[in-house]
Amino acid sequence: MLLRSIEHIQETMEKHRYITDRPLATIIYLSQILEKPILLEGQAGVGKTDVAKVLAEVLETKLIRLQCYEGIDISQAVYEWNYPKQILRIKLEELGSGSKETVENEIFSESFLLKRPLLEAITSDSAVPPVLLIDEIDRADDEFEGFLLEVLSDFQITIPEIGTIKANRRPFVVLTSNRTRELHDALKRRCLYHWIDYPSFEKEFRIVTTKIPGINELLARKVCNFMQAVRQMDFFKSPGIAETLDWATALVFLNKDDLDRDTVEATLGCIFKYNQDIDRVKEGQLEAILEKSNAVQAG
């Protein structure tokens, strides 16, 4: 399946229950045309990772995910030799009469290779190229970033024992970063950059009603108003869309169709992940936020 136009992307992603605003759709469209990876940055919980997941659904192709972490290296991201299998093969050969060279050639061939996400994405022979999600690239270190740069510019990987493997078709690549550190300029130059902000009220409302079909419209409005108000304030960790959805789902399960103080207090854990934030809200700001979100509602 091909992404035909910006509108087409918005439409199909929405069918898969991801509300895509026009800027993001534009960038996805350009990414397909320019064959450049997308680098998504934004606060936690604004749906960066979901872009790749939904894109894979839309394109009806495989999602290959590489979760980065500190210390990730080639053996976890690209390939690793299957050592136990290699050793077994060597032991078996001791009974036979194969020469040393034959054994060596054999145990360093593709069937003794364990493919990790990057190699898997490049060697994929599916009809539609896979979507490669490189999640939280900022957690990996410089060395890995340098290596990634090489992969993302040529879409090829060199394995000393085998040779260079080149992608038949370039996978669709999405990188996400939470900005725990600055990425290298060279890597950024390879990518189309997009910053995903917290959603507007309208967008958040659409997201909530799309993702939680059973929700009462009035409640959805109140929840979104509440979240918008909370994000205007100053907390250790402002809640993202993920928190909005968690909270709204919880309220639906609890059969609540209104926001009152008790309900909100009991479910604050869905919104805030730090005790000090919960304390701050309870200490006096809760009334103000509730009033604000209800006032907006009334108006």
Add this chain to the structure above:
Amino acid sequence: MTKPLTEAAGANRGRSLLQNVLAFSDMLKKAGLDATTGRVIDVCRSLQHIDISNREDFYYALRTNLVSRAEEIERFDRLFNLFWGLDSVVAELPGGDGDKGETCDSLCPDVEKGGDRGESFIDDWYDGEPQASLEKKALATYSPDEVLATKDFCAITGDEVKEIQRLIASIAPRLATVKSRRRESCAGGSETDLRRTLRRSMARYGAEIVELARKQRKIRKVKVVLLCDVSGSMDCYSKFLIQFVYGLQNQLKWAETFVFSTRLTRVTPLLKGRRIRDALEALSAGVEDWSGGTCIGDCLHTFNERYSQGIDRRTVVIIISDGWDRGNIEVVVREMRRLRAKFRKVIWLNPLLGNANYRPVTRGMQAALPFIDYFLPAHNLNSLVTLGKTLKSLCQ
């Protein structure tokens, strides 16, 4: 020197879209954005595929190609509106009308002026003659004479400045390394390197595993955020410390420098790619309230809100301040707690600690104390050595 940006934009404006895209990219480059040729080519390719009469699409096609960090978006927006504004800004503003505020210089804080980087800065700090010899720097060892090592920075005179600079430059590179989680092959390492073991066995022993290859963790450098109080009495200490960190910058994986008094200002771009003297001059010029009063709490708040995204548990924050605070103490407490939660370690340098009779009784200092891991003096060279050792030790 200070050429209004509008004029610059107008001068290069062309008739065709391509010419305008090039002129616009040029303007971005001058404003410090990374508008490389490759990116501009991608802009042109992008424009072929979108409806350029749709302003939003046009804007995002340019932005996604030419911007690569969130902080740049605001600058990009201003320049975009200036250049692609619906009514021509250029026609409205008479050339040289500087009071619109948007000048090349004000928008281009980090235009590189001197090509010299890093180590060569030291010698031409005060005498202005670039006479650096890198070999000399590389071999320089730390052996300060007693007097200099213990002399208070505020009492240092013209001749000694140079010597102090040299010493600071020579100790900086030795500091601050930390073990990475990445492995490298190494004889006598603590872990088995399976891959190398097998390769070696094949080559040497005909597939019999005789010898185990080893690997161990690499050494890695620590990251530092420096928050410098530049109000009144702190001025001279801060300058030395900024220089110390500047010397570290090439050695550190990552360093960010901020100065504060009533407001917090990020000065990392001012320090990059310049000789230290130019850098400090630019600093004094670029920071409005240098040597004013202090609002530590508010400044820490600004830092936590706006700049703390780059922080992880490998980052150390160094605050240099005497703790005199005119602001709200509760804010200091709250923001110090946030710092403590984010950083690996919080180091507070107080030059007054050099005085044996000093007690940290000011309200600001009292409020901050519970959240500090290391409370150290910073009034002379010896104290910088202590700081260096501390940085090194806490990373292991």
